[in-house]
Amino acid sequence: MISTKNLSLLPDRTSLETICKAISVLDAIICQEWQYRYYSFNSEWDTNEQCLQMRNGAGDEMHILFLHEGSAINGFAHEYKQQNKTKLTTNLPSIFDEFIFGEPVASIGTTFCIWTSEPKNWQVGQLENIDDHSGEMLSIFDGDPQTYIDWATDYFEGSYKESGIPLETVSKIYNGQTLTKEMVLSIVEELEDWEQLETDLKEINYPYNFE
Numbered sequence: 001m002i003s004t005k006n007l008s009l010l011p012d013r014t015s016l017e018t019i020c021k022a023i024s025v026l027d028a029i030i031c032q033e034w035q036y037r038y039y040s041f042n043s044e045w046d047t048n049e050q051c052l053q054m055r056n057g058a059g060d061e062m063h064i065l066f067l068h069e070g071s072a073i074n075g076f077a078h079e080y081k082q083q084n085k086t087k088l089t090t091n092l093p094s095i096f097d098e099f100i101f102g103e104p105v106a107s108i109g110t111t112f113c114i115w116t117s118e119p120k121n122w123q124v125g126q127l128e129n130i131d132d133h134s135g136e137m138l139s140i141f142d143g144d145p146q147t148y149i150d151w152a153t154d155y156f157e158g159s160y161k162e163s164g165i166p167l168e169t170v171s172k173i174y175n176g177q178t179l180t181k182e183m184v185l186s187i188v189e190e191l192e193d194w195e196q197l198e199t200d201l202k203e204i205n206y207p208y209n210f211e
Contacts, residue, residue, distance in 0.1 A: 002142060003135035004112050004124050011143055012120040013071040019141050020052040020064060021204050022174045023148055028200040029187050030156045030165075038155060039140075043205035050205075054137065061108050062137050065099045070117035072096040076109040077133030088113045090125035145170040160187055179208040 002009040011019065024041035031037045038054060045051035045065070054062040059078030065071060070093065076082075088110060089100060096115055099105060112132040116122045140147060149165045169186045173179065179201065184191055191197060194210060201208045 001135045002138040004114060004127060004132055005134075007114065007122040007124065009142065010114070010122050010138065011141060013066065013116060014119065015143065016064070016071065016141060017050070017066050018176060019143060019174065020066075021206050022170075022176070023140060024052065024204050025173055025179065025201065025206050026148060026152065026165075026170065026187070028197060028204070029184055029191070030152060030159050032191070032193055032196055034200075041204045043203060060133070060137070063099075063105060063108075065096070067095060069095050070115065072099055072115040073113065073138075074100060074105045074108075074110055075112045075132070075134055075137050077111045077137070078109075080111050080133045081130055082109055082111055083128050083130070083132070085110050085113075087126040087128075088124070091123065092125065093117050143174075145174045148174075161189055176207070179206065181210050 010016070020039070021041050023039045024037075027037040027039045034040060036057075038056060039052065041050070041052050043050045048068060050066040052062075052064040052066075054060075060076060062073065062075045064073045072092075092100060092113070092115060095117065100110070100113060112124070112134045114122050114124055114134075140151060145167060149167060149170055152160075152165055166186050169183050172183060177183075184197070198208065198210070
């Protein structure tokens with residue numbers, strides 16, 4: 001399982017960005033109310049910055065920052081002990097200081113911190129020998145569309161077609177294929193607000209064609 005103690009399974013940052021966009025697109029289709037989504041992606045988080053946000057509604061959050069120079073992950077699990085943040089961020093490149101030590105991360109908290117300024121080669125600071133909940137939060141990034149389906153089938157129960165969330169469509173979205181109305185309607189019986197989905201897709205910076 002991917003975790004702070006097994007970073008070799010975490011995909012390179014380009015692949016990670018692709019997965020982040022895919023799961024955010026899927027959440028936007030299944031749950032049009034932003035406040036109830038688990039994953040959301042903002043391709044214009046700040047100048048030359050993109051960010052995935054994960055919120056479980058119970059206090060756990062994760063932010064993944066994407067810069068041209070690298071990427072950083074901040075996870076917070078509210079029921080788990082927070083380690084010393086100075087130790088968790090030992091040798092953190094200064095390009096991530098504003099993200100990790102600024103808002104909103106500073107107010108949320110940090111249970112684990114991971115970063116890379118290379119295509120892969122993910123790094124962590126000093127870890128204590130305690131569970132930091134990173135395995136549960138990072139498991140979605142294994143690159144397998146079925147992993148999202150298994151999770152979303154339970155989390156969004158009743159918000160998708162009775163036949164289930166189709167692997168074929170999810171695989172296409174994981175591969176970055178242009179989203180069509182047919183693909184959307186293979187997941188949900190109907191979509192209440194197509195304009196809202198278009199707005200979400202623009203924010204995610206994901207290709208679509210609803211004509």
